Amino acid sequence: MEKHLFLGDEAIAQAAIDAGLSGVYAYPGTPSTEITEYIQSSPIAQERGIHSKWSTNEKTAMETALGMSYAGKRTLCCMKHVGLNVAADCFMNAAMSGIHGGMIIVTADDPSMHSSQNEQDNRVYGNFAMIPMFEPSNQQEAYDMVYDGFELSEKLGYPILLRITTRMAHSRSGVIRRPVKEEKAMSFPEDGRQRFVLLPALARQRYKILLEAQTIFTEKSENSGYNKYFDAPDKELGIIATGIAFNYLSENYPEGFEYPVLKISQYPLPKKQIEKLVDECKEILVLEEGFPIVEEQLRGLLGREIKVHGRLDGTLQRDGELTPDTVGKALGKEISDYYTIPEVVEQRPPALCNGCGHRDVYDALNDVLKEYKDAKVFSDIGCYTLGALPPFRAIDTCIDMGASITMAKGAADAGLFPSVSVIGDSTFTHSGMTGLLDCVNEETNITIIISDNETTAMTGGQDSAGTGRLEAICEGIGVVPEHIRVMVPLKKNYEEMKQIIREEIEYKGVSVLIPRRECIQTLTKKKKASKK
């Protein structure tokens, strides 16, 4: 059978298309971006008109996906781990209402923080919402879980959370595809009003139903082919390995396992198999990519009954992603080190591209802010976060999507002057706009710079929701038109830029500066494409 070389993200995307997907809803975020990009460029998806346009943020994505599911169609909703925080309100309540058309939510977690500000493990969210969850160990499993997952979601009546991590999302391997199914016809749930109107009286009923469903979810896990028990003669230790941790374990036992192993890729935890492992083995080692979630559940609060090793007792490091080496070390295997990194090798951190407009914005801003000793710059998530690094050292904060404007407001409320916010165009429409409304309503003395490169650049140049309409949006929110100032961030305009920045800092109220110049990466791509 023909094997296709797919990234984990691509395997998920192809599986969804093959399973009769009608719409993907997502906001770009590493390492989840390629799922939606793949669907956008897929010929079948184009032919069928599968929805694949980017959503403004993860909350709008989740709600739109739930709406499509309500209308009976199969839908996929993708985001990076921190994106689920943004979408959490809808996510939690979709577990209460349940779904109609199959709905799979993909969370792409980033342990070791390759491209993120934390390494939260979103299996916590799966447990929190009490819905079934998949954690594939390889690309083929990811494909199969999504392909069959829609049907399971429909059968159970609940959304399914698919949790992957960076090494699954961005690793390629051969995948065998299955036949392409038709899309589902539009239909509405017969008991829709009983389920989807979460008034307290109805929500209390739904919650009881969700609680009762837990038994069924556990049974599904216990009978799932993705959870597998491997017996072995030495019962001194029993090993639980979840998701891709199973691969690192297998890597250390090329000739077969020494101890009994329980591979877990479907949640809630398969109770029967865990009981068997604990009964048969003296001690348990838990290998999981992320937080010690299974480990904590096994230990209980006091950890007296079962002897459990893992991230909590120091057998494995508490933070960071697993590797075949850290797992090998936990198993007492020797690591063969022949060479070390020579001292001469220096760190090479990422940097803003040469010719990037953000560079000019920071140069001009830094120059002006030299005149104000108390100035603080609240920034946000995007390429411009790299303004934290030398030679710019231009920003004081970066917390979460959209936080620059609201944090700058809080500091201004506390008396800070000048309180400056630097946010990108896509981040502004993602979740900066509501904060701007707060500023306008209170006439906060704040200077907001929307550094507009007309794209979502950090994740590779996806469409930005507000391109061409930023001034209109700001004006609509209520910013005084004279204090919405557009400029072109180029060296030749430095003096003009500095003059504008100075004037707007001195204006006692809400100013929005929009330095606008297309991202150098998307510009180069366009030039290349037009040459062909």
Added chain:
Amino acid sequence: MKIDIILSGVGGQGILSIAAVIGEAALKEGLYMKQAEVHGMSQRGGDVQSNLRLSNQPISSDLIPRGQADLIISLEPMEGLRYLPYLKKDGWLVTNSQPFVNIPNYPEIDKINAELDKLPKKVVLDVEAIAKEVGSVRSTNIVMLGAATPFLGIEYSKIEDGIRHIFGRKGEEVVNMNLKALKAGFDVAQRLQ
């Protein structure tokens, strides 16, 4: 057959195209493969690497354990040194000799060369110069692939097929330019070994 390769360089140099060509060739050979890449933030001029594993048996881990890589292919000399802990004792480092300087504290090239000299098995070549010689300046990464081909355990013609497949949609001119680059790298490496 089992070969573990680390590809390294600086974001934007094109290590992923090298990985894609080898991956395509391996799949056509009926081999199992896994290839872990780095996307996102580090692609903005930071150090990037890819773990590429090929085998005639199923592969477990997407990541190569320390001390087990058969080969490091690097488009930049300092980046080749960064992954030495992954190289096995008799593994090869095939690297570009020309530094990519985008940090203020980039070490003196003599110090880098001194470290390269210490390695028992290496091929160090100026891929930019070779690419220029054969008129394929935009295919320096494929020159590097050519230089590494003798170590891959995959027939040269299969790598050529991989190039035809990966670059095919960009037109015949691009394919030929890359085939020329591949040959040039291959020939120089043969002389240096």
